[in-house]
Amino acid sequence: VHKQHLAELQKKLDAMHPADVARLLEALPLNQRLLVWDLVKAERDGEILLEVSDAVRESLIQSMDEAELRAAAQTLDTDELADLAPDLPPQVIEEVMLSLPAEERARLQSALSYAEDSVGALMDFDIITVREDVKLEVVMRYLRRLDEFPDQTDKLFVVDRTGTLKGVLPIKRLLLHDPATVVKDVMEQDIVTLRPEDKARDAASAFERYDLVTAPVVSADNKIVGRLTVDAVVDYIRERSEAEVLGLGGLEEEEDLFAPVIKSVKNRWAWLAINLVTAFIASRVIGIFEGTIAQLTALAALMPIVAGIGGNSGNQTITMIVRALALGQITRENAKKLFLKEIAVALVNGVIWGAVVGLFAFAIYHSVSLGVVMMAAMILNLLLAAVMGVLIPLIRYRLGADPAAGSSVMITAITDSGGFFIFLGLATLFLT
Amino acid sequence: VHKQHLAELQKKLDAMHPADVARLLEALPLNQRLLVWDLVKAERDGEILLEVSDAVRESLIQSMDEAELRAAAQTLDTDELADLAPDLPPQVIEEVMLSLPAEERARLQSALSYAEDSVGALMDFDIITVREDVKLEVVMRYLRRLDEFPDQTDKLFVVDRTGTLKGVLPIKRLLLHDPATVVKDVMEQDIVTLRPEDKARDAASAFERYDLVTAPVVSADNKIVGRLTVDAVVDYIRERSEAEVLGLGGLEEEEDLFAPVIKSVKNRWAWLAINLVTAFIASRVIGIFEGTIAQLTALAALMPIVAGIGGNSGNQTITMIVRALALGQITRENAKKLFLKEIAVALVNGVIWGAVVGLFAFAIYHSVSLGVVMMAAMILNLLLAAVMGVLIPLIRYRLGADPAAGSSVMITAITDSGGFFIFLGLATLFLT
Numbered sequence: 001v002h003k004q005h006l007a008e009l010q011k012k013l014d015a016m017h018p019a020d021v022a023r024l025l026e027a028l029p030l031n032q033r034l035l036v037w038d039l040v041k042a043e044r045d046g047e048i049l050l051e052v053s054d055a056v057r058e059s060l061i062q063s064m065d066e067a068e069l070r071a072a073a074q075t076l077d078t079d080e081l082a083d084l085a086p087d088l089p090p091q092v093i094e095e096v097m098l099s100l101p102a103e104e105r106a107r108l109q110s111a112l113s114y115a116e117d118s119v120g121a122l123m124d125f126d127i128i129t130v131r132e133d134v135k136l137e138v139v140m141r142y143l144r145r146l147d148e149f150p151d152q153t154d155k156l157f158v159v160d161r162t163g164t165l166k167g168v169l170p171i172k173r174l175l176l177h178d179p180a181t182v183v184k185d186v187m188e189q190d191i192v193t194l195r196p197e198d199k200a201r202d203a204a205s206a207f208e209r210y211d212l213v214t215a216p217v218v219s220a221d222n223k224i225v226g227r228l229t230v231d232a233v234v235d236y237i238r239e240r241s242e243a244e245v246l247g248l249g250g251l252e253e254e255e256d257l258f259a260p261v262i263k264s265v266k267n268r269w270a271w272l273a274i275n276l277v278t279a280f281i282a283s284r285v286i287g288i289f290e291g292t293i294a295q296l297t298a299l300a301a302l303m304p305i306v307a308g309i310g311g312n313s314g315n316q317t318i319t320m321i322v323r324a325l326a327l328g329q330i331t332r333e334n335a336k337k338l339f340l341k342e343i344a345v346a347l348v349n350g351v352i353w354g355a356v357v358g359l360f361a362f363a364i365y366h367s368v369s370l371g372v373v374m375m376a377a378m379i380l381n382l383l384l385a386a387v388m389g390v391l392i393p394l395i396r397y398r399l400g401a402d403p404a405a406g407s408s409v410m411i412t413a414i415t416d417s418g419g420f421f422i423f424l425g426l427a428t429l430f431l432t
Numbered sequence: 433v434h435k436q437h438l439a440e441l442q443k444k445l446d447a448m449h450p451a452d453v454a455r456l457l458e459a460l461p462l463n464q465r466l467l468v469w470d471l472v473k474a475e476r477d478g479e480i481l482l483e484v485s486d487a488v489r490e491s492l493i494q495s496m497d498e499a500e501l502r503a504a505a506q507t508l509d510t511d512e513l514a515d516l517a518p519d520l521p522p523q524v525i526e527e528v529m530l531s532l533p534a535e536e537r538a539r540l541q542s543a544l545s546y547a548e549d550s551v552g553a554l555m556d557f558d559i560i561t562v563r564e565d566v567k568l569e570v571v572m573r574y575l576r577r578l579d580e581f582p583d584q585t586d587k588l589f590v591v592d593r594t595g596t597l598k599g600v601l602p603i604k605r606l607l608l609h610d611p612a613t614v615v616k617d618v619m620e621q622d623i624v625t626l627r628p629e630d631k632a633r634d635a636a637s638a639f640e641r642y643d644l645v646t647a648p649v650v651s652a653d654n655k656i657v658g659r660l661t662v663d664a665v666v667d668y669i670r671e672r673s674e675a676e677v678l679g680l681g682g683l684e685e686e687e688d689l690f691a692p693v694i695k696s697v698k699n700r701w702a703w704l705a706i707n708l709v710t711a712f713i714a715s716r717v718i719g720i721f722e723g724t725i726a727q728l729t730a731l732a733a734l735m736p737i738v739a740g741i742g743g744n745s746g747n748q749t750i751t752m753i754v755r756a757l758a759l760g761q762i763t764r765e766n767a768k769k770l771f772l773k774e775i776a777v778a779l780v781n782g783v784i785w786g787a788v789v790g791l792f793a794f795a796i797y798h799s800v801s802l803g804v805v806m807m808a809a810m811i812l813n814l815l816l817a818a819v820m821g822v823l824i825p826l827i828r829y830r831l832g833a834d835p836a837a838g839s840s841v842m843i844t845a846i847t848d849s850g851g852f853f854i855f856l857g858l859a860t861l862f863l864t
Contacts, residue, residue: 019641027761029769140607149604152645154586171603172581175572208670209451211663213584213645230662231643234669238640241673242755248680249751249840250744257756258769261776265784268748268777272785275744279737280792286733287796293729300725300732301718304848305711307736312682312707316700319681323674324689329459337461337690344693345700352697353704360712364719408681416736 010039018044022051025060029258034063045072049087050080055256055263057087066092078104079124079226082111110196110225119203120196122236123217123226126150129159130183132166137179139169152229154213158187163223165193165216193218194228200236207233248408250275271409278413282307285417289424295432298365299424302374305357306423310381310415313349317342317389318411322404325397339390346386350379373430377423384418385411442471450476454483457492461690466495477504481519482512487688487695489519498524510536511556511658514543542628542657551635552628554668555649555658558582561591562615564598569611571601584661586645590619595655597625597648625650626660632668639665680840682707703841710845714739717849721856727864730797731856734806737789738855742813742847745781749774749821750843754836757829771822778818782811805862809855816850817843 013021013036021040025033025048037060040048045064049057049072061069069088073081073096085093085108097105107125114120128150130139139156143149155168167187177186192210194203194217206212207230217226246254250271255264286293286303293299321338324330330338358375362368392410393403445453445468453472457465457480469492472480477496481489481504493501501520505513505528517525517540529537539557546552560582562571571588575581587600599619609618624642626635626649638644639662649658678686682703687696718725718735725731753770756762762770790807794800824842825835 017642023641023759023761026759027763027766029766143607144610146608149608151604151643152586153604154584154645171607172583172585175575175603175606176578176581178576208663208666209455210449211583213586213662230645230666231640234640234662234666237666237669237673241669241676244673244677245680246751246755248677250748251751254755255752257752257761257766258773261773261780264773264777265780268745268781271748272741272744272781276737276741276785276788279740282740283733283737283792284796286736287730290729290733293732294726297722297726297732298719300729300735301715301722303732304718304736304739304852305708305715308711308714308848309704309708312704313700316682316703319678319683320687320689323678323686327455327458329455329689331459334459334461334689341690341693341696345696348693348697349700349704353708356708360715364716416740420736 006039009036013039014041018047019051021048022056025052026056026257030059033059033258037063042068042071043075046075046080046084049084050076053254053256054087055254055259059256059259061087070095074099077124077126078107079111081108082121085112114196117200118196119194119198119200119217119228120226122200122203122232123194123196123228124150124232125226126153127157127216127224127227128153129157129163129224130169132158132160132182132184132187134183135179136174136177136181136183136186139174139183140179152214152231155188157216157224157227158183159224165218165222165224167191168216191216193222195220196225201240203228204233204237204240244404247405274406274409278409278416281413282416282420285420286424289420289428292424292428292432296370296427298361298367298370299427302357302361302370303420303423305360306374306377306381307416307419309353309357309378310385310419311412313346313382314385314389314411314415315408317346317386318393318407321390321393322407325393325403330394335394339387342386342390343383346382347379350382353382354378369431370427373423373426377419377426380422381415381419384422385415388414438471441468445471446473450479451483453480454488457484458488458689462491465491465690469495474500474503475507478507478512478516481516482508485686485688486519487686487691491688491691493519502527506531509556509558510539511543513540514553517544546628549632550628551626551630551632551649551660552658554632554635554664555626555628555660556582556664557658558585559589559648559656559659560585561589561595561656562601563592564590564614564616564619566615567611568606568609568613568615568618571606571615572611584646584663587620589648589656589659590615591656597650597654597656599623600648623648625654627652628657633672635660636665636669636672676836679837706838706841710841710848713845714848714852717852718856721852721860724856724860724864728802728859730793730799730802731859734789734793734802735852735855737792738806738809738813739848739851741785741789741810742817742851743844745778745814746817746821746843746847747840749778749818750825750839753822753825754839757825757835762826767826771819774818774822775815778814779811782814785814786810801863802859805855805858809851809858812854813847813851816854817847820846 025036028036049060069092073092097108155170157165158167158169159165167189168191169183169187173186192206192215194215196217214227214229216224217228219225252267252270255267354375357378358371361374362371389411392407397403457468460468481492501524505524529540587602589597590599590601591597599621600623601615601619605618624638624644624647626647628649646659646661648656649660651657684699684702687699786807789810790803793806794803821843824839829835
């Protein structure tokens with residue numbers, strides 16, 4: 001009976017799209033996952049490995065021997081192979097590379113040489129090229145003789161004898177114009193071209209803005225080397241936005257849901273360690289004022305409010321500035337204006353929320369001076385949050401660093417320690 | 433001289449892609465923005481309004497009178513008009529609607545009736561339909577007679593006399609097969625179709641998984657009503673991921689960089705108010721233990737560490753669970769397994785980080801019992817964080833709510849108040 005079940009499951013798997021098999025594998029605990037993985041037809045292993053998350057891919061590859069991996073790798077295109085390569089054992093890559101024809105081997109080597117977030121790492125080599133001096137009917141006949149027509153092809157690339165890109169022939173024009181027209185007369189020349197070393201992020205923006213389906217990738221001397229397709233761009237956008245959300249949540253990378261505990265601990269280690277250091281610093285700031293707290297314990301109960309709201313407010317400013325930097329909206333001219341605006345927002349917020357927390361402190365501890373100190377500390381900490389919320393990402397950007405990464409930890413550290421220092425410092429000066 | 437400058441600027445604007453003009457407008461302070469907006473040719477107003485962010489669109493629309501808005505609206509397609517409609521004054525919409533031919537008016541009304549995050553709100557009506565009993569050469573001739581060929585067309589829709597979808601004819605097959613072939617013999621029938629009321633999120637997943645460029649949208653009785661294109665999907669994915677990041681940063685919506693201060697204050701108000709309430713609660717929890725703190729002020733300096741690390745750890749768990757829920761990876765069967773795993777991770781982390789903070793407390797205050805209480809509180813708060821980090825999103829999901837929204841605020845509130853209560857409670861029991 002068990003065998004019969006497996007046979008049925010295998011049938012179902014065979015009928016599923018590789019992306020759907022990948023989803024299924026990701027949702028299964030390790031032992032069941034490997035059981036299902038064994039049922040997948042060997043010739044589909046490669047395409048499914050490409051679809052699963054990095055963490056799950058690792059668990060699948062560990063279960064395969066070298067021969068299986070080699071067989072899986074050999075079913076893939078050069079660009080796909082390049083995507084998978086970093087996760088494969090080096091000797092498998094080497095053997096696969098040796099088995100490739102010279103041209104493909106060269107392509108694979110160059111694809112492997114591009115940085116992870118570059119156009120070169122995302123592009124494929126499925127390009128159809130035509131010459132500019134032929135008629136559209138000749139192009140049509142040429143296409144009909146091809147045994148393969150790459151997915152997502154919305155344009156053909158017009159090149160000369162040396163492979164230099166002269167323009168593109170949108171399929172649309174091929175279909176709409178008289179077959180007797182010459183390519184040169186209908187090709188587009190004002191086109192978006194990419195370079196392999198361009199940042200994937202910028203390429204994605206171009207696809208989004210100009211509603212592209214494909215774009216040619218050319219070398220420095222304008223020779224065609226590949227193409228970027230919208231499906232690769234969609235995957236990239238998704239992965240990046242996921243990485244961003246995971247990063248904001250404090251995870252280094254996406255986690256295999258059923259990873260061993262020790263792996264999960266490792267994935268969360270760095271964030272906790274950094275936060276622990278900042279917490280220790282904040283703790284020592286409070287330590288300075290233990291004498292003041294001993295005299296007035298109400299301060300201990302009120303101080304987290306000042307620090308917490310400062311952190312929230314600083315994160316709001318940083319989120320806005322990081323987004324504006326990513327969209328290229330911040331210039332030398334408007335930076336000052338933005339800075340003043342954020343300070344104005346902080347002042348307004350400081351007065352409003354400062355009054356609220358001041359009244360809260362007065363209501364509970366019946367001390368006007370405590371309420372006033374609370375309000376003053378709130379205003380000052382929100383101003384600190386605004387200033388640092390603008391400066392941190394701008395300085396990181398100017399220094400060439402990613403303005404988003406770690407900004408949130410930094411601002412929180414500053415508004416925590418700063419908030420404690422401001423509040424307890426004012427209290428030491430005016431209340432004791 | 434000034435006039436000459438403006439003329440030059442106008443020339444540059446005319447040569448720019450609408451998306452690029454939109455970017456420029458977003459990066460300019462209000463007075464300069466309106467100056468540039470006046471220079472933009474009136475017939476381009478509509479397409480540029482579609483490209484700018486919601487906040488900036490509002491500022492541009494406010495600067496236009498009804499006649500200008502009507503003129504801008506009249507340059508748009510029905511589906512674009514539907515996107516812009518919510519931001520236009522009702523009387524403008526009404527007048528534009530009256531000026532439309534009956535068929536388009538019906539389309540606009542139905543497009544306006546779909547929920548914001550549905551396929552119906554994203555689809556367009558640029559469909560080319562063919563019959564299944566004609567030859568490919570007839571299709572080719574038909575296409576050549578069209579004066580317009582919609583962008584992103586990778587397939588034609590095969591329908592019968594009643595508009596019922598019978599299949600799709602990929603352009604690829606049209607080009608590769610013999611012109612004498614009949615549509616029916618080469619059309620694809622195993623296709624992804626969408627319904628107008630489908631969630632945009634699910635449609636985006638389908639585009640991502642199956643690498644689609646377009647997909648037909650059909651009614652309940654399988655009649656074609658429109659199509660969804662990958663450029664709309666890319667815009668949707670971008671917007672959603674941006675909204676997610678903004679939400680995590682505590683902003684209600686994307687902010688016009690140069691919005692008046694009062695608008696920015698409003699956009700940040702809700703998040704600060706919610707956090708203030710949770711901060712007040714945490715403050716009152718500490719208030720309960722003021723007596724203990726008066727006896728041992730070291731507690732005041734150490735308590736933010738316990739609360740802070742608990743919050744970080746809980747956010748890590750929640751981020752992972754929310755992502756797994758979004759990917760549909762959590763089932764009734766594996767939920768228990770996940771729960772146990774998170775508890776195990778929390779225990780390991782608790783012992784490690786608890787030992788570190790315990791040693792920190794001992795090193796500074798030279799009290800073994802204080803170190804032990806600190807370690808115990810850390811372990812317990814991380815366990816609380818893990819339990820609530822799994823339960824909050826799962827319960828919200830089970831209740832049909834968005835598991836992500838507000839989860840971070842909730843877990844932080846719980847680990848703050850909970851952390852203070854556990855640490856100060858243990859200290860009260862064992863240290864005083």
